Amino acid sequence: MPTSPSDARDLAIVGAGPAGLSAAATAARLGLTVTLLDAAPRPGGQIRRHPAPGLRTGPPDPSLRRAQLHPLVRHLPRHHVWSAARGETGLWTVHAVTGDDGDGERPVRVTARALLLATGAHERHLPFPGWTLPGVVGAGGAQAMLKSDLVLPGRRVVVAGSGPLLLAVASSLAAAGARVPAVVEAAGYLRYARRPAALAADPRKLAEGAAHLAALLRHHVRLLTRSAVTAAHGTDRVEAVTVTRLGPDWRPLPGTARRLPCDALAVGHGLVPQTDLATTLGCATRRTADGTFALLLDDDLETTVRGVWAAGESAGVAGERAALAEGELAARAVARRLGRPAALSPALRRRRARLRAFADAMTAVHAPGPGWTGWLPDATEVCRCEEVTAGRVRAAVRDLGARDARTVKLLTRAGMGWCQGRTCGQAVARLTAPDGRPAAPERRPFAVPVTLGTLAALDDTPHGKEPR
Amino acid sequence: MVLAVSPTRPPDVIVVGAGAVGAACAYHAARAGLSVTVVDRGPVAGGTTGAGEGNLLVSDKEPGPELHLALLSTDLWRELADALPPDIEYEAKGGLVVAPDAGRLDALRALAAAQSAAGAEARPVPAAALRDLEPHLAPGLAGGVHYPQDAQVMPALAAARLLRASGAALRLGEEVTALLTTAAGRVRGVRTTRGDLHAPCVVNAAGAWAGSLGRAAGAGLPVRPRRGFVLVTEPLPRVVRHKVYTADYVADVAADTAALRTSTVVEGTAAGPVLVGASRELTGYDRTLSLPALRRLAAGAVALFPVLAGVRALRTYAGFRPCLPDRLPAIGPDPRLPGLVHACGHEGAGIGLAPATGLLVTRALTGGELPAWARAFRPERFATAPKEPRPETPTPPR
Numbered sequence: 064m065p066t067s068p069s070d071a072r073d074l075a076i077v078g079a080g081p082a083g084l085s086a087a088a089t090a091a092r093l094g095l096t097v098t099l100l101d102a103a104p105r106p107g108g109q110i111r112r113h114p115a116p117g118l119r120t121g122p123p124d125p126s127l128r129r130a131q132l133h134p135l136v137r138h139l140p141r142h143h144v145w146s147a148a149r150g151e152t153g154l155w156t157v158h159a160v161t162g163d164d165g166d167g168e169r170p171v172r173v174t175a176r177a178l179l180l181a182t183g184a185h186e187r188h189l190p191f192p193g194w195t196l197p198g199v200v201g202a203g204g205a206q207a208m209l210k211s212d213l214v215l216p217g218r219r220v221v222v223a224g225s226g227p228l229l230l231a232v233a234s235s236l237a238a239a240g241a242r243v244p245a246v247v248e249a250a251g252y253l254r255y256a257r258r259p260a261a262l263a264a265d266p267r268k269l270a271e272g273a274a275h276l277a278a279l280l281r282h283h284v285r286l287l288t289r290s291a292v293t294a295a296h297g298t299d300r301v302e303a304v305t306v307t308r309l310g311p312d313w314r315p316l317p318g319t320a321r322r323l324p325c326d327a328l329a330v331g332h333g334l335v336p337q338t339d340l341a342t343t344l345g346c347a348t349r350r351t352a353d354g355t356f357a358l359l360l361d362d363d364l365e366t367t368v369r370g371v372w373a374a375g376e377s378a379g380v381a382g383e384r385a386a387l388a389e390g391e392l393a394a395r396a397v398a399r400r401l402g403r404p405a406a407l408s409p410a411l412r413r414r415r416a417r418l419r420a421f422a423d424a425m426t427a428v429h430a431p432g433p434g435w436t437g438w439l440p441d442a443t444e445v446c447r448c449e450e451v452t453a454g455r456v457r458a459a460v461r462d463l464g465a466r467d468a469r470t471v472k473l474l475t476r477a478g479m480g481w482c483q484g485r486t487c488g489q490a491v492a493r494l495t496a497p498d499g500r501p502a503a504p505e506r507r508p509f510a511v512p513v514t515l516g517t518l519a520a521l522d523d524t525p526h527g528k529e530p531r
Numbered sequence: 532m533v534l535a536v537s538p539t540r541p542p543d544v545i546v547v548g549a550g551a552v553g554a555a556c557a558y559h560a561a562r563a564g565l566s567v568t569v570v571d572r573g574p575v576a577g578g579t580t581g582a583g584e585g586n587l588l589v590s591d592k593e594p595g596p597e598l599h600l601a602l603l604s605t606d607l608w609r610e611l612a613d614a615l616p617p618d619i620e621y622e623a624k625g626g627l628v629v630a631p632d633a634g635r636l637d638a639l640r641a642l643a644a645a646q647s648a649a650g651a652e653a654r655p656v657p658a659a660a661l662r663d664l665e666p667h668l669a670p671g672l673a674g675g676v677h678y679p680q681d682a683q684v685m686p687a688l689a690a691a692r693l694l695r696a697s698g699a700a701l702r703l704g705e706e707v708t709a710l711l712t713t714a715a716g717r718v719r720g721v722r723t724t725r726g727d728l729h730a731p732c733v734v735n736a737a738g739a740w741a742g743s744l745g746r747a748a749g750a751g752l753p754v755r756p757r758r759g760f761v762l763v764t765e766p767l768p769r770v771v772r773h774k775v776y777t778a779d780y781v782a783d784v785a786a787d788t789a790a791l792r793t794s795t796v797v798e799g800t801a802a803g804p805v806l807v808g809a810s811r812e813l814t815g816y817d818r819t820l821s822l823p824a825l826r827r828l829a830a831g832a833v834a835l836f837p838v839l840a841g842v843r844a845l846r847t848y849a850g851f852r853p854c855l856p857d858r859l860p861a862i863g864p865d866p867r868l869p870g871l872v873h874a875c876g877h878e879g880a881g882i883g884l885a886p887a888t889g890l891l892v893t894r895a896l897t898g899g900e901l902p903a904w905a906r907a908f909r910p911e912r913f914a915t916a917p918k919e920p921r922p923e924t925p926t927p928p929r
């Protein structure tokens with residue numbers, strides 16, 4: 064590819080969430096030229112993208128604002144990165160298309176000496192009867208909706224699934240005026256008590272959780288642990304949900320179901336690291352405590368592919384403060400590799416280790432138990448894009464010799480639709496793996512779809528310079 | 532995992548590999564009354580069968596043994612389409628080979644005439660009539676040849692359905708680590724990661740990995756992986772009706788080179804996505820995405836069907852064609868190791884050629900003679916003759 068080194072930046076960062084912004088700010092401070100690409104129109108990532116009037120997320124860290132304005136940082140919003148590759152000159156090329164989803168696609172590329180992937184995470188969905196009804200929304204999605212334009216998914220919103228995000232979502236919903244009859248959490252919070260050491264590592268996080276709990280109490284929100292929404296009911300829209308008690312392995316306990324009226328359900332079962340770009344580059348992953356895959360990093364946050372770093376949730380779900388710390392650590396490591404003086408910052412490393420240990424303990428507590436498939440009857444659709452039911456997935460395993468999500472995809476089309484398994488992949492993988500634990504991460508060579516015209520003109524793609 | 536009831540006494544034959552070729556061998560062997568166990572280290576269709584396309588072509592075969600095998604397979608696939616569930620997506624859609632200029636058209640027509648003489652259906656299509664067959668084809672092509680016998684299946688489902696119909700015992704997630712032999716030098720089974728399995732015959736249908744299966748027992752084959760990428764688009768209404776490819780494809784298949792070669796192969800599928808191929812390169816078992824390969828595939832597709840320029844590719848994948856030095860498969864008993872029967876090395880045609888391969892293998896398993904034309908596939912041809920590259924086809928390479 065004809066790339067003159069003069070076009071090259073020191074560092075290309077994919078993802079302008081807390082991790083990417085923190086890395087950009089640090090790198091610029093250390094004198095590196097940075098290009099920061101993000102699919103979203105505004106920086107801030109999942110939690111800071113929308114300045115939320117009246118909500119407790121607070122204004123973005125001032126250093127992040129600075130990152131955007133720093134003359135050495137070129138921020139390219141609305142840039143969907145579909146691939147990254149190492150060119151013949153040893154430089155990294157990041158390939159993106161511009162525009163909001165679906166319109167005005169324009170190819171752009173950015174070349175850089177180092178690459179940092181700060182692509183965050185997406186929500187995990189475990190299906191149940193009725194999960195495709197209008198009024199059923201992702202928990203994180205509900206939070207984002209609320210922050211962006213203060214739209215409530217309903218007036219009476221049940222919050223369900225598993226993970227610390229549920230408490231945050233419920234307290235935001237309640238603060239914004241929704242009635243939240245219950246937060247239905249599949250894990251038992253008592254399990255936290257079994258991991259005191261790791262949890263003591265991050266008292267602030269515990270305090271945060273306590274604050275959410277207090278807020279919920281104030282709003283008369285009930286917290287039902289060891290329980291799940293095992294069905295949503297309604298014809299045009301959700302009207303009620305069935306809540307069932309769970310055994311320790313998440314198997315629904317017979318005779319414990321009861322109905323809870325509502326007009327919306329916000330449901331999420333934790334987050335899954337977004338590793339598509341990295342795994343296509345050959346970066347190795349590690350299996351996390353909840354059976355997903357996160358990027359494997361060394362102490363300098365470099366992936367197993369030399370020259371590629373990662374920070375934030377793509378390396379494992381650990382929250383905003385871990386993302387900020389990792390962004391800074393990674394940027395320092397990049398600077399050192401490029402021959403700039405940058406201190407090691409052992410204190411920051413220790414802080415990161417603490418936050419990670421806390422997050423890993425939390426991830427273990429909220430790991431989906433294998434019994435969840437007990438609330439998934441054969442007739443329930445698992446893949447919405449291709450309308451594939453749980454029964455067909457099970458038949459592919461039982462009768463046709465599938466043993467992983469990839470083969471199920473080939474045999475049933477589950478995960479072949481527009482979302483490429485981003486919604487159903489976790490469920491399919493867990494339904495399929497012989498022990499319920501997927502053996503390898505899903506592979507998506509294109510992180511976002513790209514037109515054949517763009518691919519065909521790859522060698523003539525202009526360099527991304529100025530934001531539009 | 533053992534899917535079917537495993538027989539208490541040893542099976543008559545163990546098939547190594549649950550791809551299209553192994554599945555077809557199991558199917559035909561079972562129909563001939565043999566009891567069959569299929570062993571695969573992965574799932575069904577987890578190898579190249581799940582990473583390629585499902586064209587059943589006569590159009591790309593040169594007259595001779597390979598075309599023989601293809602024509603036999605064409606008939607067998609038609610019968611299988613009736614015998615197996617419809618989800619194998621068999622479609623007798625026909626192939627259209629196009630030539631961009633007069634020189635390549637002459638060569639294509641010459642090939643077609645020879646194929647016709649050997650029993651294939653091949654109908655020259657003048658430039659003006661190309662768009663009657665494919666309305667979205669780019670203008671300016673010199674002409675083409677229509678092959679009505681070319682058809683298509685969904686390879687993974689075809690393999691899975693063949694295996695299920697065979698009733699063979701399936702042992703998945705179990706890797707074969709060695710062949711077991713008797714003191715007299717006969718096969719007596721396989722050693723796997725879970726123990727020993729005994730059978731008087733073993734079929735090597737291990738695809739791109741088949742070369743090493745018999746090596747320790749002195750019955751290796753020079754199979755190499757020839758990597759190919761496929762681009763898959765978003766679902767479309769029928770924009771591409773046939774399998775459409777450029778005349779260069781045949782030369783690419785035959786080419787004796789490690790470097791990246793691409794020719795343009797475009798086809799619609801029953802489910803809507805359009806598949807774009809075909810690249811060929813010898814890079815070992817390396818799945819790393821190659822943007823240069825994808826660029827060339829996309830450019831070729833857009834040149835042939837300009838409407839595809841605005842269509843999105845949702846995914847891409849790489850597969851390893853099992854490739855022998857002369858690009859012909861190895862089918863038949865291995866005289867170096869009695870009891871071992873090879874069924875591998877089908878390069879880019881293993882789906883199409885699977886049923887006829889299964890039939891020949893079953894003939895060998897039941898002690899029958901293979902027909903004279905099948906001598907070209909004898910596994911021992913590599914043990915004796917020095918490696919001589921196969922001559923290029925009449926199609927002049929680009």
Ligand SMILES: Cc1cc2nc3c(=O)[nH]c(=O)nc-3n(C[C@H](O)[C@H](O)[C@H](O)COP(=O)(O)OP(=O)(O)OC[C@H]3O[C@@H](n4cnc5c(N)ncnc54)[C@H](O)[C@@H]3O)c2cc1C
Nearest residue numbers: 078080081082101102108109144182183203375376382383
């Ligand atoms: C839906 C959702 C809601 C959440 N809500 C909360 C909350 O309310 N409270 C809370 O404490 N935590 C919340 N979290 C968790 C929170 O996002 C993390 O703790 C933290 O923000 C992680 O920061 P990050 O920089 O690693 O990733 P993110 O903030 O996720 O940033 C990643 C960025 O990368 C971009 N990106 C990814 N792939 C590409 C690509 N191929 N091309 C271009 N850009 C790309 C994304 O657009 C995104 O802006 C939420 C997470 C999710 C998924």
Ligand SMILES: Cc1cc2nc3c(=O)[nH]c(=O)nc-3n(C[C@H](O)[C@H](O)[C@H](O)COP(=O)(O)OP(=O)(O)OC[C@H]3O[C@@H](n4cnc5c(N)ncnc54)[C@H](O)[C@@H]3O)c2cc1C
Nearest residue numbers: 548550552578579580583586707738759850880881882883
């Ligand atoms: C991009 C591309 C496009 C293609 N398009 C077409 C097409 O249109 N039409 C066509 O006919 N062909 C096509 N092919 C070629 C076709 O896919 C192959 O020829 C065919 O799949 C080979 O089938 P197989 O059963 O021999 O091998 P495979 O499907 O690879 O099966 C071999 C099996 O053996 C197993 N195995 C290997 N070693 C061991 C061991 N030691 N122990 C246990 N199990 C083992 C593997 O796990 C694997 O499942 C294409 C190939 C590619 C890459």
